[in-house]
Amino acid sequence: MWDAGMPQKAVEIILMRQLASYLAMPIMLFDPTGNLLFYNEPAEAILGRRFDETGEIPFEELYTLIELTAEDGSPIPFEARALVVALQKRQAAHRTSWLLKPDGSRRKMEATAFPLEGQGGRHLGAVVIAWEADQP
Amino acid sequence: MRATLWGTRGSLATPGPETVRYGGNTSCVEVEGANGTVLILDAGTGIRRLGATVGPDVGRIDLLLTHLHMDHIQGLGFFRPLDEPGQEVHIWGPPSTTLDLRARLSRYLSPPLFPVRLLDLPCRLTLHDVPLGEFEIGGLKILAALVCHPGPTVGYRISEGGVSIAYIPDHEPALGATRFPDNPDWISGFDLAQGADLLIHDSQYNAVEYPRHVGWGHSAMAHTLAFAAKAQVKRLVTFHHDPAHDDAALDRIIDEARGSADLPFELIAGTEGARFDLGPRTASARPTK
Numbered sequence: 152m153w154d155a156g157m158p159q160k161a162v163e164i165i166l167m168r169q170l171a172s173y174l175a176m177p178i179m180l181f182d183p184t185g186n187l188l189f190y191n192e193p194a195e196a197i198l199g200r201r202f203d204e205t206g207e208i209p210f211e212e213l214y215t216l217i218e219l220t221a222e223d224g225s226p227i228p229f230e231a232r233a234l235v236v237a238l239q240k241r242q243a244a245h246r247t248s249w250l251l252k253p254d255g256s257r258r259k260m261e262a263t264a265f266p267l268e269g270q271g272g273r274h275l276g277a278v279v280i281a282w283e284a285d286q287p
Numbered sequence: 288m289r290a291t292l293w294g295t296r297g298s299l300a301t302p303g304p305e306t307v308r309y310g311g312n313t314s315c316v317e318v319e320g321a322n323g324t325v326l327i328l329d330a331g332t333g334i335r336r337l338g339a340t341v342g343p344d345v346g347r348i349d350l351l352l353t354h355l356h357m358d359h360i361q362g363l364g365f366f367r368p369l370d371e372p373g374q375e376v377h378i379w380g381p382p383s384t385t386l387d388l389r390a391r392l393s394r395y396l397s398p399p400l401f402p403v404r405l406l407d408l409p410c411r412l413t414l415h416d417v418p419l420g421e422f423e424i425g426g427l428k429i430l431a432a433l434v435c436h437p438g439p440t441v442g443y444r445i446s447e448g449g450v451s452i453a454y455i456p457d458h459e460p461a462l463g464a465t466r467f468p469d470n471p472d473w474i475s476g477f478d479l480a481q482g483a484d485l486l487i488h489d490s491q492y493n494a495v496e497y498p499r500h501v502g503w504g505h506s507a508m509a510h511t512l513a514f515a516a517k518a519q520v521k522r523l524v525t526f527h528h529d530p531a532h533d534d535a536a537l538d539r540i541i542d543e544a545r546g547s548a549d550l551p552f553e554l555i556a557g558t559e560g561a562r563f564d565l566g567p568r569t570a571s572a573r574p575t576k
Contacts, residue, residue: 159471159478162433168473169463270384270439271419 163269164188167278182276185210185238197260197281199252218251219260233264237277241266247284259284288427288447288565290485291317294333295557297457297491297505297527298358305533310559312336313358314456314527316487320447321566324425328443328454329353333559334362341368349424351417351431352380353456354440355391363392364401372409377424379431381439382416389414417441434458435475436504444479450566453483453520456527461510462502468517480518484565487557488515490525493540508544516551523550526557 160168164180168189171178177194181187187208195201198216200208208216219227227248229235236244243265250260261284267275294312302311313331320326325341327334327350341348348368353359368374380388389405392414396405405412417431419441430444434455442455453476460475461467471477480486490511492500497507505527506514515523525544528537541556555561 157470157472159432160473162435162475165473165475166435166463172465173463270382270433273419 160188161269161273161275163267163275167267171278177281179279179281180276181234181238181279183238183274185213185234187213188276194281197250197252199254219248220251220257222249222259224249233262234277234279237264237266237279241268241274288321288445288450288452289319290452290487290563290565291319291337292333292487292524292526292557292559292561293317293337294329294331294362295526295528295559296331296358297489297529299530300332300358300361301530305535308534308558309528309537309556312559313361314353315362316454318427318445318452320425320427322426324427325349326351326424326427326429326445329359329456330361330363330366331358332362332365335365335367338365338367343371343374347375347377347425349377349379351429351443352378352388353442353454354381354436354438355395356438356457357395359456360392360395364396364403369408369410369412374410375413376410377413377415379415379417381433381441383439387414388416430479432476432479434479435460435462437502440504442476442479444483448566450484451482452563452565453480453486453488453518455479455486455488457504458489459502459504459506459510460514461506462504467510468513471517474514474517476514477518480514480520483518483520485522485524485563486515486518486520486552487524487526489527490540490557491527491529493543496529508540509547512544512548512550512554520552522553522555522563524555524557524561524563528557 171191177197178191179194180189190202233244233246245263248260249257262281264277264279266277269275294315295310296313300313312333314329315331315333316328318326325348382388393405421430428446431441434442436457444453455476468474488511489506490508491505492507
């Protein structure tokens with residue numbers, strides 16, 4: 152939820168949220184430090200939360216909500232995650248992983264992340280597009 | 288600090304008897320600081336008349352462009368101080384992702400579109416890619432930020448002695464918003480406008496026209512009113528009037544806006560020649576005409 156101390160979002164971030172809110176695939180929008188600024192309705196099914204109820208989700212809290220593993224159940228190294236590559240290396244990345252969903256089921260997930268680079272060398276964050284691998 | 292409107296029209300200069308009250312010149316606003324610092328916001332056709340009032344006693348002129356659409360730069364070639372040998376002029380504006388401001392402006396100020404090249408101007412001209420953030424010119428504190436409008440476009444907030452002017456002439460903050468206005472940190476331009484003593488803001492369309500122009504980068508009057516209320520400005524000046532809106536149409540739009548709600552600010556129809564004094568101001572460093 153907004154409070155007076157929250158910084159103004161860059162217009163590129165605002166426009167990205169607006170685009171995401173119209174698209175039908177799950178999209179999550181992150182700031183440069185990994186805080187989840189926005190997720191659209193399709194992404195709510197992955198997170199098991201509604202954006203209208205949570206607002207922005209801090210990095211630390213997010214990783215209590217999402218448990219990503221390799222196929223054999225071993226944890227995926229932090230630096231190998233698509234989002235982390237996009238944020239730290241400022242490169243697009245694609246990863247396959249398994250997600251423990253809020254209902255306890257494990258689903259194969261594909262995730263593509265890309266950095267958001269604004270004018271003047273401003274690193275604005277990253278976008279993750281995710282979908283369940285067994286869905287069309 | 289004093290602000291003077293030299294051009295309030297959007298998109299295209301619209302001279303004629305039917306626009307004589309609100310004016311037909313495109314975007315140009317002069318801001319004069321207490322110590323005589325002169326800032327000019329945009330170089331629409333209104334800048335030609337402004338140029339005629341600038342005497343040799345003004346040591347330096349800073350022209351701040353919001354973006355490079357034609358209605359905001361068309362007057363540049365007719366701004367007299369650019370033709371004055373030795374006159375110090377600084378032009379600030381947003382670069383694109385691949386071209387700096389000089390390269391972008393030269394597309395207009397060069398043949399065949401204009402007979403004089405930028406590099407042939409006799410004044411002492413310096414071009415600046417406008418920094419995104421805070422900077423200072425002649426004692427005036429300036430905040431520049433990108434806002435929602437097609438192509439790289441900034442809005443400005445100018446502050447001095449506790450008073451501030453926000454200038455966002457081309458702005459569509461409601462674009463794509465599922466709720467507008469939502470949380471302030473998600474509203475384009477909010478930081479620029481927040482608590483401003485004077486907000487000069489795009490209000491190009493009425494409620495019937497806006498749905499046909501979504502994404503064109505301009506606001507419906509209702510969005511402008513909501514934006515100004517959310518930002519808790521003290522005065523709102525409507526700006527960037529649509530060329531199709533003659534004086535009678537603008538009268539109706541403003542009357543409807545005033546009657547639509549109990550507005551928490553003073554609503555002022557942007558009128559060419561209007562002048563606003565804000566806060567303490569010492570003697571002008573140059574004569575006015």
